[in-house]
Amino acid sequence: MYLKKLALRDYRNYESVEFATEGAVNIFVGPNAQGKTNLLEAIFVLALTKSHRTHQDKELIRWGADRTLLRGELDKKYGPCTLDLTFTNQGKKLARINGLEQKKLSSFIGALNVVMFAPEDLSIVKGAPGIRRRFLDMEIGQVQPSYLYDVTQYQKVLVQRNNMLKQSFKGASNEALMEVWNEQLVRLSIKIMKKRQNFINKLQIWAESIHRGITNGLETLVIEYKPSFTYDDSVEESVLFEQFMIKLSQAKDQELRRSTTLYGPHRDDLAFFINGKDVQTFGSQGQQRTTALSLKLAEIEFIQEEVGEYPILLLDDVLSELDTYRQTQLLETFQTKVQTFITTTGVESLQMNRLENASIFHVRNGQLVLS
């Protein structure tokens, strides 16, 4: 899919901006704090109705304005598609596809697919587990909006359950209430865990072959899903449910002591292995970067496989962090099949042949100049 046109009103530091794209590669160039990332963020928001860098939708509205409007005109395999998204400072979100209001955001999410690669993704291997869980949520959510619904429900249950644990609940009626929360927690946990495992199984196939290609066949990459509650994937769901419930009852005293839920998808993690060795512990910096790159390239293929079209690639300040060889891997692999938006403070740091055909937009204080 291609984004043909983007129009923003009162979005971050943009009062009003509109631009059309021509080619596959589009570069936003400008000094710091001018609004380059804001543009990539806006494209991301059109895909997921959420920012990749804040949970507060209100931050997206230009200071002093009461709402922000985003419009993207897409060229998809089956024809053109216009996406409209509005956020108000009353917390309302309005979503339209081709002018038709979508009552549920889940029917809007996924019309546009994106893969974002930002500097923080380079720390996906070494960074905190939360970064890896966010990765799972963003990727699975795009191709399976019901997953995001499960995650939201799960988070609500988790908050309630943690509140009970904090109050050191006692008495029969509270015990019964806790049992209800436990059942809900486990039911949603299993849904989420199954979807995460399934995603990793698919991603593994792509990531392994891409990584082998980048390393000239020298390295075999393995991604492992590490749920907080280890289980045998082949058992029936009803058995898994019972096992998880038992685990929670065993953990009860510990959870009360620590006033928090100790098992569930909010504690999941991923591990990466190169030739059998844990990359987090033993990987060189280069191997960690290559792992992150293989993952991103695998995501692109994963989305293509799931939705039948390539997503749009958003590269925020990340190319200059990669050496020429890895830059080439990132951009040349997909040629013109994947439309790419790149931000950088200077084109000198990009050493790509493909830049010859790129459209360059200069970003200055919330305004765009095409050169």
Ligand SMILES: Nc1ncnc2c1ncn2[C@@H]1O[C@H](COP(=O)(O)OP(=O)(O)OP(=O)(O)O)[C@@H](O)[C@H]1O
């Ligand atoms: N809601 C908002 N209203 C107005 N301005 C905002 C809002 N949110 C952020 N900004 C401004 O947007 C600018 C940051 O834009 P952005 O993050 O896109 O910069 P950038 O060009 O990517 O910079 P860098 O090269 O440092 O990454 C800041 O000056 C910030 O003050």
Ligand SMILES: [Mg+2]
């Ligand atoms: Mg930026």
